[in-house]
Amino acid sequence: MKEDINSFKVTDRKSFVEFLDLLKKDFVENDESWENKSIPDLLEARSMYAEDIQGYYDNTKQNKNADQADWSTFPDIFKGAKIYE
Numbered sequence: 001m002k003e004d005i006n007s008f009k010v011t012d013r014k015s016f017v018e019f020l021d022l023l024k025k026d027f028v029e030n031d032e033s034w035e036n037k038s039i040p041d042l043l044e045a046r047s048m049y050a051e052d053i054q055g056y057y058d059n060t061k062q063n064k065n066a067d068q069a070d071w072s073t074f075p076d077i078f079k080g081a082k083i084y085e
Helices: 013-029 039-059 073-083
Strands: none
Touching: 013 073, 039 073
16 A cells, blocks of 8 residues: 555654655645645744644544644644645
8 A cells, every 4th residue: 555644654753754754755746735835834834733733633533632742743733734824
């Protein structure tokens, strides 16, 4: 099975590094699906999404507390910033 950023599970630092490699590959191969393409826009979206991520967890009925983040929270922020306006 080909892994992508949406199906890849991050559980520790090593898998987070692998996720970042997949994220880069996704941008190179699918930049049309990225709302935020410049570094400043992406960083701003990442900051805003990190602020709002608890709402994402609540709306998707994930029993997660964003204030007690683990390694799996960081990819959620990066994926959200890809499309966050």
